[in-house]
Amino acid sequence: MASREARKPRILIAGGGVAGLVLALAAKRRGFEVRVFEKDLSAVRGEGQYRGPIILHGNALAVLAAIDPDVARQVLAAACVTGDRLNGLADGITGDWFIKIDLLTPARKKGLPLTRSICRMTLQDILLKAIGSDTVHNRSKVVDFREHQNKVTVILGDGREYEGDVLVGADGIWSKVRAKLFGWQDAQYSNYTCYSGSVDYVPSYISTVGYRVFVGFNQYFVACDIGCGKMQWYGFHKEPPGSKRKRLLELYEGWCSEVVALISWTSESMILRRDLYDRDMIYTWGRGRITLVGDAAHAMQPALGQSGCMAIEDCYQLVLELEKAYVKCDCHDKHADEIALAIARYERKRILRVGIVHAVTRMAARMSSTYRPYLDFRARMPIGRS
Ligand SMILES: Cc1cc2nc3c(=O)[nH]c(=O)nc-3n(C[C@H](O)[C@H](O)[C@H](O)COP(=O)(O)OP(=O)(O)OC[C@H]3O[C@@H](n4cnc5c(N)ncnc54)[C@H](O)[C@@H]3O)c2cc1C
Structure with a gap:
């Protein structure tokens, strides 16, 4: 009814x-x-x-x-x-900006x-x-x-x-x-593993840069301010299993100091690793x-x-x-x-x-x-x- x-x-x-x-x-x-x-x-x-x-x-x-x-x-x-700060893409090795994205306007x-x-x-x-x-x-x-x-x-x-x-x-x-x-x-494996870490670290560029993707070949790296004096980073790489920080420092050896400093200052236990899939x-x-x-x-x-x-x-x-x-x-x-x-x-x-x-x-x-x-x-x- x-x-x-x-x-x-x-x-x-x-x-x-x-x-x-x-x-x-x-x-x-x-x-x-x-x-x-x-x-x-x-x-x-x-x-x-x-x-x-x-x-x-x-x-x-x-x-x-x-x-x-x-x-x-x-x-x-x-x-x-x-x-409200600079966001965009930079060269992973030199740290030079490629593209600055204006999110504010x-x-x-x-x-x-x-x-x-x-x-x-x-x-x-x-x-x-x-x-x-x-x-x-x-x-x-x-x-x-x-x-x-x-x-x-x-x-x-x-x-x-x-x-x-x-x-x-x-x-x-x-x-x-x-x-x-x-x-x-x-699901489709992207061929990339993602290491990530958060660290109590206030870089000198904090007041001007919000989020930056450092691009490279077979690897890239993302750094983002998350507030309260912490930075979050993600290191993406084609990767067999292995230890985390040591392996990361090998992978990003020779890259600019902004990248290496973030990895070096993060303790092993604060580094996570996750294989990335999409569909x-x-x-x-x-x-x-x-x-x-x-x-x-x-x-x-x-x-x-x-x-x-x-x-x-x-x-x-x-x-x-x-x-x-x-x-x-x-x-x-x-x-x-x-x-x-x-x-x-x-x-x-x-x-x-x-x-x-x-x-x-x-x-x-x-x-x-x-x-x-x-x-x-x-x-x-x-x-x-x-
Ligand atoms: C490294 C990384 C960084 C990212 N950064 C961003 C970002 O900055 N911005 C952004 O927009 N997106 C980002 N994403 C993507 C974002 O995390 C996902 O798109 C988002 O979490 C999807 O939300 P969801 O609820 O659909 O799935 P999920 O977050 O995966 O949640 C699914 C939930 O379902 C539960 N569940 C699973 N199976 C069952 C079941 N059978 N019964 C009951 N519960 C179940 C799980 O426990 C989980 O809680 C990122 C992803 C990764 C991997």
């Missing part, structure tokens, strides 16, 4: 990373009933240590402000502004917040507090789901089951939801009442610092579309169709933009790691001889 009393769809979210938590926040603020299932909230700390920051550009920060102005204010206050013109770096744990704390602990089920691994005509059931590793109207896979690059939807596909772009993210957001949908390499920002944008768009489904639909029986249409609209509206960022990210990763002078001017031809 059709009921006049429309109920907002209940949203089940697999994964409580950036995408899962931002989606939960956006959906709750619009009055949806939400449950997040996260296998291990402490994973954001990475090997039990400070895992480092995430850079949020103006696009993602503006979306956060549209979702919840108070959360956005907390994020802006806790983060370190890098977008376009942000001001568009009225966007300035790019910032924020500790992932701080971001997680702010989001969790705003969402409420009753919404997030920690130590809850999603192992399967079942689709029915009028609902979807999520199955957890310990046998618990939960019903909802929509299931969103926000479970990252190794997404279980995606694997069940489309079959298991291997080819796919152009369908869901089926019926199930869809994907963030890395589950479109995992990218970190070369542009936009992958997490795209996840935040996904969440906003998805909730807007689900909201429209609820407004349109005055009876429960029509929900299934409206939900499927809303999810299809969400995908259509996101895929072109994300596809472009995905392609440019791969190009940027390649560009940063294939730089070497094409002509060696030191070996001059003797003048006057043929």
Whole structure:
């Protein structure tokens, strides 16, 4: 029987990373009933240590402000502004700038917040507090789901089951939801390992430089101010397993002092290593009442610092579309169709933009790691001889 009393769809979210938590926040603020299932909230700390920051550009920060102005204010206050200083690309060996990117002028013109770096744990704390602990089920691994005509059931590793109207896979690059939807596909190894470290170190250039990518051949290096007298760095390299700091100093031997100093001052235990994967772009993210957001949908390499920002944008768009489904639909029986249409609209509206960022990210990763002078001017031809 059709009921006049429309109920907002209940949203089940697999994964409580950036995408899962931002989606939960956006959906709750619009009055949806939400449950997040996260296998291990402490994973954001990475090997039990400070895992480092995430850079949020103006696009993602503006979306956060549209979702919840108070959360956005907390994020802006806790983060370190890098977008008001020099950012760009430099030669890894000489340290000379290639490209200085002005992030300040376009942000001001568009009225966007300035790019910032924020500790992932701080971001997680702010989001969790705003969402409420009753919404997030920690130590809850999603192992399967079942689709029915009028609902979807999520199955957890310990046998618990939960019903909802929509299931969103926000479970990252190794997404279980995606694997069940489309079959298991291997992620693509980028051929790069990423060492990273954070260090209590205030370089002399701190007041003028926010974020710099030092480019090289088969390796590149990123340095970023994260505030409170700390610097974060990432060293990317084609790499067999081995020890960390010693190996890094070998890899970056002869590079400029800005790079070598950061590695030298970081203790072995504060250096992390992670192999980088991404996935080819796919152009369908869901089926019926199930869809994907963030890395589950479109995992990218970190070369542009936009992958997490795209996840935040996904969440906003998805909730807007689900909201429209609820407004349109005055009876429960029509929900299934409206939900499927809303999810299809969400995908259509996101895929072109994300596809472009995905392609440019791969190009940027390649560009940063294939730089070497094409002509060696030191070996001059003797003048006057043929
Ligand atoms: C070195 C590095 C630096 C980066 N820097 C930036 C940056 O500066 N700016 C930026 O925008 N992006 C950056 N990124 C990318 C960014 O980290 C990701 O795009 C972002 O974390 C994606 O968020 P997500 O929630 O989709 O996935 P994830 O962050 O991977 O979260 C997925 C969550 O799902 C959980 N999970 C997985 N499987 C299950 C399951 N079966 N059941 C329940 N829970 C599950 C996981 O525990 C995890 O908490 C960087 C990436 C790397 C590797």
